[in-house]
Amino acid sequence: MIRVNKQGEVWVFGEQHRGRLEDTPIELMSKGRRLADTLGVKLATVVLGNGVGDLATKLIHYGADKVYVAEHPLLGTYQTNSYAKVMFDLIHKYEPQIVLYGATITGRDLAPRIASAAKAGLTADCTDLQIGDHRTQDDKLHKNLMFQIRPAFGGNIIATIINYDRWPQMATVREGVMPPPEPDVTRRGEVITEKVQLTQQDLPLEILAEHKRPKKVNLKTARIIIAGGAGVGSRENFKLIWDLANCLGAAPAASRAAVDLGFIDKDHQVGQTGTTVRPVLYIAVGISGAIQHQAGMSQSQKIVAINNDPEAPIFQVAHYKIVGDLNVVVPRMIKGIKEKK
Amino acid sequence: MAYKCVVLIKQVPDTKRITGEAMSDDGTVNRSALPAIFNPEDLNALELALQIKDKFCGKVTVVTMGPLAAAAVLRDSLFRGADDAILITDLKCAASDTLATSYILSCAVKKFDYDIVLCGRQAIDGDTAQVGPQLAEKLGIPQITYVEELMELNGKNITARRSIGAGWQQVKTALPVLLTVTGDANEPRVAAAKKMMKYKKARTAGEVEREVRSQRTEDRGQKTEGSEEEIKSLIEQKCSELSEKGLLIKQWDLDFLGADLTWCGRSGSPTKVHRIQSVVLAAKESKNIEPSDKGIADMIHELIEDKTIA
Numbered sequence: 001m002i003r004v005n006k007q008g009e010v011w012v013f014g015e016q017h018r019g020r021l022e023d024t025p026i027e028l029m030s031k032g033r034r035l036a037d038t039l040g041v042k043l044a045t046v047v048l049g050n051g052v053g054d055l056a057t058k059l060i061h062y063g064a065d066k067v068y069v070a071e072h073p074l075l076g077t078y079q080t081n082s083y084a085k086v087m088f089d090l091i092h093k094y095e096p097q098i099v100l101y102g103a104t105i106t107g108r109d110l111a112p113r114i115a116s117a118a119k120a121g122l123t124a125d126c127t128d129l130q131i132g133d134h135r136t137q138d139d140k141l142h143k144n145l146m147f148q149i150r151p152a153f154g155g156n157i158i159a160t161i162i163n164y165d166r167w168p169q170m171a172t173v174r175e176g177v178m179p180p181p182e183p184d185v186t187r188r189g190e191v192i193t194e195k196v197q198l199t200q201q202d203l204p205l206e207i208l209a210e211h212k213r214p215k216k217v218n219l220k221t222a223r224i225i226i227a228g229g230a231g232v233g234s235r236e237n238f239k240l241i242w243d244l245a246n247c248l249g250a251a252p253a254a255s256r257a258a259v260d261l262g263f264i265d266k267d268h269q270v271g272q273t274g275t276t277v278r279p280v281l282y283i284a285v286g287i288s289g290a291i292q293h294q295a296g297m298s299q300s301q302k303i304v305a306i307n308n309d310p311e312a313p314i315f316q317v318a319h320y321k322i323v324g325d326l327n328v329v330v331p332r333m334i335k336g337i338k339e340k341k
Numbered sequence: 342m343a344y345k346c347v348v349l350i351k352q353v354p355d356t357k358r359i360t361g362e363a364m365s366d367d368g369t370v371n372r373s374a375l376p377a378i379f380n381p382e383d384l385n386a387l388e389l390a391l392q393i394k395d396k397f398c399g400k401v402t403v404v405t406m407g408p409l410a411a412a413a414v415l416r417d418s419l420f421r422g423a424d425d426a427i428l429i430t431d432l433k434c435a436a437s438d439t440l441a442t443s444y445i446l447s448c449a450v451k452k453f454d455y456d457i458v459l460c461g462r463q464a465i466d467g468d469t470a471q472v473g474p475q476l477a478e479k480l481g482i483p484q485i486t487y488v489e490e491l492m493e494l495n496g497k498n499i500t501a502r503r504s505i506g507a508g509w510q511q512v513k514t515a516l517p518v519l520l521t522v523t524g525d526a527n528e529p530r531v532a533a534a535k536k537m538m539k540y541k542k543a544r545t546a547g548e549v550e551r552e553v554r555s556q557r558t559e560d561r562g563q564k565t566e567g568s569e570e571e572i573k574s575l576i577e578q579k580c581s582e583l584s585e586k587g588l589l590i591k592q593w594d595l596d597f598l599g600a601d602l603t604w605c606g607r608s609g610s611p612t613k614v615h616r617i618q619s620v621v622l623a624a625k626e627s628k629n630i631e632p633s634d635k636g637i638a639d640m641i642h643e644l645i646e647d648k649t650i651a
Contacts, residue, residue, distance in 0.1 A: 105506050109486045112474035124439075154356030205513070294620075332637045
């Protein structure tokens with residue numbers, strides 16, 4: 001267990017695979033920066049791997065004051081036990097007050113293992129983090145805690161979680177909810193090389209094969225997204241979504257219902273169990289807008305909703321509400337856009 | 342070779358069916374207003390364990406932590422083919438976060454001789470996916486999370502395919518191991534009619550007590566009230582009858598588990614709730630657009646003017 005301390009740094013786990021940095025550590029840098037500045041402490045990233053030292057400069061450009069680099073031949077491929085052991089040792093050595101991980105498959109595999117070993121708190125899948133005070137029922141004031149904000153109960157409530165009596169405060173953060181900062185190539189920082197001691201015993205798994213396929217669409221970086229729902233009716237009719245996307249240079253997406261019905265591949269799914277997006281324009285076509293869907297798209301800058309049901313919940317978050325038959329409205333939109341261009 | 346599987350399951354409120362009544366004005370959830378269901382991915386974990394038993398023989402034990410009502414998911418597991426069921430119930434478990442929960446479950450799992458511990462990937466009420474890995478750490482065994490397919494079991498080793506998001510990984514490790522199983526792994530079997538007939542009367546001791554006491558309350562007025570001792574002996578008698586028929590679901594408390602109370606419930610939970618808010622999403626300003634050619638053209642014009650559409 002780590003004692004509560006107010007001088008501890010803010011850490012971001014620098015998830016990388018085969019020397020390529022994931023998006024999540026970069027996404028976490030702007031929020032991490034803000035937390036560290038509010039607390040008046042340093043922002044550090046921790047990178048584990050083999051031959052990954054050159055990632056440090058990149059992380060400093062994105063806002064890290066310090067980068068801890070732990071390299072070892074046995075850290076070449078991610079494994080729960082070896083990575084958890086090294087992270088646990090580093091946390092004990094430096095006593096950070098906050099440790100953040102991306103809520104990726106790796107982050108969600110690793111962070112709970114570390115939390116269990118460190119007997120520390122961990123909040124899953126946060127969508128926001130803030131610094132604030134908490135008064136307990138016995139009227140004790142705890143200042144400057146990390147508010148770990150996350151949807152719960154299938155997105156129906158937003159819970160703010162804290163921990164004040166055991167450090168570090170740890171959270172995994174949902175992919176895509178925090179905008180990455182602009183890199184500043186003039187930034188300078190400190191790189192600390194850590195000695196790592198590992199044996200084969202720390203690697204109980206044997207990775208026999210791995211197949212990584214490129215995602216069919218990158219919704220996270222799309223400026224405009226056209227999403228279709230169950231209301232589109234069929235895989236054939238989903239062509240309307242593709243056509244509208246094509247004429248706007250947009251990414252085609254879908255609600256979970258449309259994916260479950262087989263209209264489009266799961267890579268295109270937006271929402272609580274899919275991708276979280278924040279495009280400049282989100283056009284929801286035939287999507288009723290369950291809270292789980294809204295959780296993944298409500299932060300879009302402009303939302304257009306097309307639905308024949310005026311009571312559809314999607315209209316609560318829409319800036320432009322079109323009540324009508326999508327089979328009429330979408331072709332009219334395509335025509336309208338082509339005329340303007 | 343036969344394998345001993347322990348499956349950890351959870352009864353959860355059906356969060357997909359949340360209606361207005363289930364949400365109170367202060368934004369908290371009224372759990373009792375929601376139907377309680379078997380956590381979906383825990384059914385996939387149970388199915389995987391049953392498939393292992395079907396293929397290699399062995400035993401499937403299901404364990405849940407929760408109130409007496411959670412015995413419903415244990416019965417459901419027995420209907421589907423589980424051999425043994427355990428309810429961990431104790432008021433001192435209340436307010437446990439994932440860390441405290443994993444500690445309590447580890448005390449229970451350590452009572453078994455096991456080869457494979459299985460959990461669903463995550464529960465739909467919290468969606469944390471944390472208890473599985475935390476439990477594996479407490480048991481000191483490797484974990485394979487996001488399991489989509491069991492590829493090989495050969496007595497000493499297990500090979501499984503796990504999801505890595507866009508793609509998969511084939512992983513091998515020595516037993517014992519903890520697996521977290523995704524909804525893509527299999528189609529859970531339904532209850533078998535014969536087993537349902539047999540186990541529908543299965544009860545935990547706590548359920549027996551509640552039934553006996555409520556029966557007593559109903560009978561009041563017609564009969565003279567029985568003494569506490571009579572009630573107790575009646576409960577004991579009913580429990581031993583059930584036990585003889587193999588219908589007594591084991592009920593364990595923290596004392597029986599030998600759990601250190603410092604690590605259970607509130608005191609064992611580093612995370613605490615600061616605030617709960619209900620979700621009110623609303624666009625700041627919104628416009629109704631006529632689905633006519635003109636309405637749509639005007640909207641597109643506006644979106645181009647403000648550079649939303651480049």
